[in-house]
Amino acid sequence: MATFSLEINKKTHTVDADADTPLLWVLRDQIDLVGTKFGCGVGMCGACTVHLDGTAMRSCLLPVSQAEGKQITTIEGLSEDGSHPVQEAWKEIDVPQCGYCQSGQIMTASAFLDQNSNPSNTEIRDAMHGNICRCASYNSIEKAVKVAAEKIR
Amino acid sequence: MNLSNNQKQSFSRRSFLKTSALASGGMLISFNLFTACKSDIKPPVDISQLNFNDFNAFIKISDEGKVTIFSPNPEIGQGVKTSMPMLIAEELDVSWEDVYVEQGKLDTKNYTRQVAGGSQSVRFGWEPLRQTGATAKQMLINAAAAKWGVSASECTASQGVITNSQGEKLGYGDVVKEAALLEVPEEVKLKDPKDFTIIGKNISNVDIDKIITGKPLFGLDYKAEGMVYASVLRPPVFGQVLESFDDTETRAVGGVVDVVKFGNKIAVLAVNTWTAMKGKKALKAEWKQDSKPESTALHDAELFKILNGNKFDTRRKDGNVKKAFAEADKVLERVYESPFLPHNCMEPMNFYADVTSEKIHLVGPIQTPAGTAGRVANLLERDEKDVLLEMTRMGGGFGRRLYGDFVLEAAEISSLAKKPVKVVFSREDDMTAGTYRPAIKYKIAASIKDKKVTGYHLKEACINDNMYGLIPHFFPAGAVENYQVDTANYKSNITTGAWRAPYTNFLASAEQSFFDELAEVLEVDRVQLHLDLLENVKNNPEPNVEYSPERLQGVLKKVVDKSNWGKTEADVYQGLAVYYCHNTHVAEVADIVMENGNPVVKKVTCVVDCGIVVNPLGALNQIKGGIIDGIGHALYGELTFQDGKPQSNNFNTYQLIRMGQTPPEVDVHFIENNLAPTGLGEPTLPPIGGAVANAIYKATGKRLTKQPYLSNMDVEKVIG
Ligand code: FES
Ligand code: FES
Numbered sequence: 001m002a003t004f005s006l007e008i009n010k011k012t013h014t015v016d017a018d019a020d021t022p023l024l025w026v027l028r029d030q031i032d033l034v035g036t037k038f039g040c041g042v043g044m045c046g047a048c049t050v051h052l053d054g055t056a057m058r059s060c061l062l063p064v065s066q067a068e069g070k071q072i073t074t075i076e077g078l079s080e081d082g083s084h085p086v087q088e089a090w091k092e093i094d095v096p097q098c099g100y101c102q103s104g105q106i107m108t109a110s111a112f113l114d115q116n117s118n119p120s121n122t123e124i125r126d127a128m129h130g131n132i133c134r135c136a137s138y139n140s141i142e143k144a145v146k147v148a149a150e151k152i153r
Numbered sequence: 154m155n156l157s158n159n160q161k162q163s164f165s166r167r168s169f170l171k172t173s174a175l176a177s178g179g180m181l182i183s184f185n186l187f188t189a190c191k192s193d194i195k196p197p198v199d200i201s202q203l204n205f206n207d208f209n210a211f212i213k214i215s216d217e218g219k220v221t222i223f224s225p226n227p228e229i230g231q232g233v234k235t236s237m238p239m240l241i242a243e244e245l246d247v248s249w250e251d252v253y254v255e256q257g258k259l260d261t262k263n264y265t266r267q268v269a270g271g272s273q274s275v276r277f278g279w280e281p282l283r284q285t286g287a288t289a290k291q292m293l294i295n296a297a298a299a300k301w302g303v304s305a306s307e308c309t310a311s312q313g314v315i316t317n318s319q320g321e322k323l324g325y326g327d328v329v330k331e332a333a334l335l336e337v338p339e340e341v342k343l344k345d346p347k348d349f350t351i352i353g354k355n356i357s358n359v360d361i362d363k364i365i366t367g368k369p370l371f372g373l374d375y376k377a378e379g380m381v382y383a384s385v386l387r388p389p390v391f392g393q394v395l396e397s398f399d400d401t402e403t404r405a406v407g408g409v410v411d412v413v414k415f416g417n418k419i420a421v422l423a424v425n426t427w428t429a430m431k432g433k434k435a436l437k438a439e440w441k442q443d444s445k446p447e448s449t450a451l452h453d454a455e456l457f458k459i460l461n462g463n464k465f466d467t468r469r470k471d472g473n474v475k476k477a478f479a480e481a482d483k484v485l486e487r488v489y490e491s492p493f494l495p496h497n498c499m500e501p502m503n504f505y506a507d508v509t510s511e512k513i514h515l516v517g518p519i520q521t522p523a524g525t526a527g528r529v530a531n532l533l534e535r536d537e538k539d540v541l542l543e544m545t546r547m548g549g550g551f552g553r554r555l556y557g558d559f560v561l562e563a564a565e566i567s568s569l570a571k572k573p574v575k576v577v578f579s580r581e582d583d584m585t586a587g588t589y590r591p592a593i594k595y596k597i598a599a600s601i602k603d604k605k606v607t608g609y610h611l612k613e614a615c616i617n618d619n620m621y622g623l624i625p626h627f628f629p630a631g632a633v634e635n636y637q638v639d640t641a642n643y644k645s646n647i648t649t650g651a652w653r654a655p656y657t658n659f660l661a662s663a664e665q666s667f668f669d670e671l672a673e674v675l676e677v678d679r680v681q682l683h684l685d686l687l688e689n690v691k692n693n694p695e696p697n698v699e700y701s702p703e704r705l706q707g708v709l710k711k712v713v714d715k716s717n718w719g720k721t722e723a724d725v726y727q728g729l730a731v732y733y734c735h736n737t738h739v740a741e742v743a744d745i746v747m748e749n750g751n752p753v754v755k756k757v758t759c760v761v762d763c764g765i766v767v768n769p770l771g772a773l774n775q776i777k778g779g780i781i782d783g784i785g786h787a788l789y790g791e792l793t794f795q796d797g798k799p800q801s802n803n804f805n806t807y808q809l810i811r812m813g814q815t816p817p818e819v820d821v822h823f824i825e826n827n828l829a830p831t832g833l834g835e836p837t838l839p840p841i842g843g844a845v846a847n848a849i850y851k852a853t854g855k856r857l858t859k860q861p862y863l864s865n866m867d868v869e870k871v872i873g
Contacts, residue, residue: 001407018407021427029382029425034374035367037548038426039499040580044804047499075367082366090365094357094770097232097778099364100371100499100548125813132804134499134549136781137774138815 004064008033009077015064023067024048024059027074035075035103039132046131047100049107050074056111075103078110086110089148097135105131109145117152119145172292174333179215179326181333182289212241212289218313218326220245221253231834232771234546235359237278239767243351244286244344247313247325254359275767276736279829287341289332296332297323312350346765346827355770360546370546372503372517373577380505380573381410383566384429386419386436387586390797392444392646395419402435412436413569420566426577444646446797449492449592452616455643456594459614460488465639469625472635474600477608481600485674489597489663490859492791493616494590494652495801497809500548501583506563507573508533513540513564514573518547518554525557529564552651556588581802589792590652591616591645595663599671600635606671606686608635611664615642617649624656628705628733629664631696632686647794653782654835657734659860662787665730665843670856679847680713683731700733707824708740708760715822716742716758725755728847730840736831738762738824741780743816743844745852751863752849754784754816759837761821764828772833777819779837785810787842791861 006013008031015030022041027033027050039047041060048060051073078084082091086109096102105128112119112127119127124145133141171183211223222238238254290310297315298305300323307318313325346352363370388394398419400412408428413420421432478484504517506529513535519525522542530537547554563576578586593615600608609629613619619640630636652658672679683705690702709731712718721727724746731740744756757780766772789808793800801807846857849866859865 018428018431021425025425025427028374029427032376033367034369037371037499038373038501038577040804042580042803042805045499075365078366082362087365091357091361094355094361094774096358096361096364097774098499098547098549099358099360102364103367106365121817128812130811132499132809132811134497134551134782134809135774136778136785136810136815138781138810138812139777139817139819140774142812142815142817 002065004068006064006067006072007070008072009074017064019063019065021064022060023050023062023064023072026064027059033074033076037100037104039101039104044130044132045101045104046108047104049104049131051107051111054111054114056108073107075107078106084110085151086113086144086148089144089151092147093140093144095137095140095144097133097137101131101133101135105133105141109141109148113145113149113152117149119149172289172333172335172337174330175213178330179213180329182212182214182285212245212285214289214293214325214329216326216329218247218324219251219253220247220313220325221255223255231775232358232768233275235356235771236275236767237282238359239351239356240275240278240282241286243349244283245290246286246311246350249351249354249356251313276829276831283343284341287343288338291338291341292332292335293325293328295335295338296328300328300331352765352767353769356768357770371500371548372505372545373500373548375505375516375545375575377505377507377516377573380507380575381422381424381570382426382429383420383422383563383574383576384426384433384579385562385566385576385582386421386433386438387582388417388440389585390440390442390446391648391794392442392446392797393417393440394443396439396441398436398438400436402437403432406432406435408432411570411572413566415562415565415569418562420562420570420574420576422566422570422572422574429577430579442797447645447647448795448797449793452592452643452645452794453490456592456614456616459641459643460594460596460612462641465612465641466619468638468640469630470637471630471633472608474608474610474635474637477602477635478598478600478610481602481607483601483674484598485601485667485671486596486598487667487670487856487858489595489659489666491593491659491662492793492860493592493647493649494786494790495584495587495792495799495807496549496551496553496589496652497584497807498547498549498551498553501578501580502553502559503575503577504560504563505573505575506560506567508564508568511539515540515542515560515564516545517560517563518545518550519557519560520547520550520552520554521557525560528557529561532561533564533568551653552590552655553588556650558586558588580804584792584802584807585799587792587799588648588650590655590658591618591647591649593659595660597663597667599633599667601675604675604677606633606675609633610637611639613638613640613660615640616645616647617642624660626697626699627657628690628698628700629686631690631693631698631702633689646797653779654734654838657732657839658783658786659839659842661730661732661734661839662842662846662860663858665732665840666846666856666858669728669843669847669850679729680709680718683709701738704738704762704824705731705733705740708738708762711822711824712740712742712758712760715760715820716744718742726848726851728844728849728851730843730847732836732840732843734839735834735836737833737836739836739840741837741840741844743784743841743848745845745848747852752788752845752852752866753814754845754848756818756820757784757816757841757844758820759822760824761833761837762824762826763833763836764826764830766823767830772823773821775833776821776837779833779835780819780841781810781815783838783841784816784845785814787845787860788814788863789861791864
């Protein structure tokens with residue numbers, strides 16, 4: 001057990017955890033930020049996506065020890081009030097079905113659009129490929145990413 | 154069932170809802186949602202037969218006129234938490250912006266029937282929920298009329314405001330106090346569909362703001378004071394029992410608080426999920442084979458043995474298929490095969506339980522709260538009234554959450570450990586301790602005489618429970634003179650159960666492929682064959698069928714038109730399917746292209762006849778989700794077993810469809826009518842596999858009869 005100081009959503013949190021604990025579980029169980037979801041634990045579904053210094057990252061594979069000194073953003077910190085263009089686009093298109101995968105989808109999409117606000121269809125599909133939606137809301141996600149890109153441009 | 158008839162229907166509302174004044178101001182209308190929407194009553198719903206004794210759903214109208222609907226209905230992603238309150242709000246005549254929907258707490262003793270599944274919530278709620286809204290509205294009008302000293306018939310209400318013939322106005326909030334004390338009117342009039350202001354409008358998911366900002370909503374997000382997390386070690390092989398175990402290393406893991414053996418399982422309790430999972434990995438357990446370990450090869454052999462034998466239960470028999478086959482010019486016979494499927498809900502199974510000597514508190518995602526609460530009481534030998542079960546939003550259901558095994562686990566562990574416990578499945582636990590869609594094989598045969606289909610004989614061989622249900626009365630029952638459905642099963646120690654669109658999720662693919670080939674053998678147009686067979690049903694004086702031949706013809710004709718059937722560009726191949734299940738009629742055309750020998754679905758055109766579309770936005774989500782889910786499972790889905798062990802356990806060894814494999818366009822059209830709404834969570838899934846297989850045949854000349862198609866057409870399987 002060691003103590004880690006984490007910069008999450010512009011706030012500093014100090015947690016005691018084993019160094020190998022994935023950031024996902026520290027966020028969910030210890031810091032009460034449950035918007036980041038657990039789907040597979042092996043980096044194959046994207047439900048646990050957060051931003052690490054602005055880059056989309058699978059928090060289920062990231063040991064907490066490696067998150068120190070980085071700016072961590074979770075869905076709760078993406079915007080103050082749900083007004084990030086990606087969140088607004090998600091709302092406009094009414095993307096979610098069960099909703100469980102959606103914070104991961106939103107985190108992947110927002111990091112991607114930060115790098116490329118004018119993506120082609122293929123680029124969107126490639127960027128979102130790592131995020132599974134079991135309810136298969138893919139058509140709506142695809143559309144919402146395009147709408148969000150327009151808002152960002 | 155036409156609306157104009159329903160409007161005349163009357164029933165005693167006195168036993169159906171109750172109103173009361175709230176001390177805090179405002180009015181409370183209580184009614185029983187689940188008895189009201191009792192799903193074993195066939196439409197048209199005979200409301201006089203419903204027994205509204207208990208109340209479990211509430212509408213609160215505050216003295217500011219704000220409406221809160223407490224819906225105990227579990228949300229599994231079918232949008233019912235949005236569409237059901239829409240029905241109440243429509244007839245109550247308030248603006249949707251003034252309506253709040255809250256998930257009510259559940260007191261199980263009042264829940265006689267409560268199931269989310271079967272796409273039926275809106276269908277059964279259609280009448281009673283509108284009646285509830287209309288009754289409340291009438292009481293508010295009556296209260297306003299009394300205040301003004303005029304007759305209620307001179308007053309109208311709309312958007313939460315009551316107006317009299319003088320043009321005076323009162324808001325709902327102004328009269329709630331008085332309305333709460335009035336008699337419940339015996340009869341109310343429902344709106345003409347042309348006056349609907351909420352039904353038929355695009356309404357967003359009521360939880361959308363919480364979902365997009367990551368608020369706690371799901372079972373996995375639930376926390377309580379003093380709660381510990383439990384990770385459970387279950388038998389790794391079906392048919393094994395626990396012999397002994399050593400938890401020395403587990404107990405040495407910092408943060409592990411207890412290890413509890415129960416039945417054939419061992420729970421590791423820890424201060425957080427990760428530690429519990431780590432503690433579980435450190436367990437050393439010895440297992441003993443108690444019943445035969447089964448493999449996919451064994452299942453295949455046993456199912457074929459059944460199909461080639463003659464021990465069946467006959468589910469329906471019209472005419473004499475034996476004779477028809479004996480006299481036939483030609484017989485077409487094919488076998489269709491499908492594998493086990495896990496549900497893979499995105500949110501792994503989990504549940505919270507706090508069992509004390511006073512009460513049993515259960516919280517989490519479950520599709521069958523009432524039945525599950527009863528089973529927990531039974532298991533712990535407690536009175537059912539000690540059980541308080543609260544439902545959370547569910548990260549997918551697909552049938553898996555009908556089974557409360559994980560709730561029983563949580564309750565038993567909490568009872569043994571004497572602590573509030575949250576059981577959390579890892580993905581591996583979820584996929585390997587499943588209640589799977591069983592493997593199924595169909596043998597379908599048709600007899601042809603003088604270029605006509607004279608006989609149809611379907612035999613089903615299935616693991617564990619058969620898929621019979623309503624199937625015997627589905628198409629082509631009633632269309633072919635000599636018709637027979639036979640079923641038989643092989644009892645396995647692998648747990649199986651309902652999976653999205655139970656009964657038909659594979660049957661539709663099989664039959665729709667069969668009809669495609671049958672048309673070819675008959676040398677008739679595929680569409681014409683179907684239209685003609687449906688014509689037979691119309692001419693049959695006693696068809697005894699579940700579906701409507703007219704509505705099936707309607708969706709078929711429209712899909713031909715909308716999909717440009719037969720008129721696509723070169724290298725685009727189309728396949729068609731038309732199907733009825735879950736009370737909804739659907740026709741689908743898949744357009745595929747071949748890329749490096751792989752079939753790629755480019756577009757799906759879908760026509761749906763589901764009666765009135767309550768919430769088009771939600772409906773489209775359901776329809777498209779069902780189609781894409783169906784494509785994914787038909788192409789990739791497969792769980793095999795070797796020596797009793799599932800051969801996939803996570804998304805690195807199990808392929809779920811991803812965005813890049815999804816048709817970029819799913820073009821949906823509705824049949825417009827004023828018929829009562831039917832379900833949408835399931836009916837678009839079953840036929841799409843058939844449409845895809847038929848398109849692949851056009852592209853490759855290969856008839857695929859075994860799912861998952863991609864593993865059975867010699868293309869390379871890449872996961873991810
Ligand atoms: S939970 Fe991290 S990728 Fe699935
Ligand atoms: S909305 Fe249910 S998993 Fe994506």
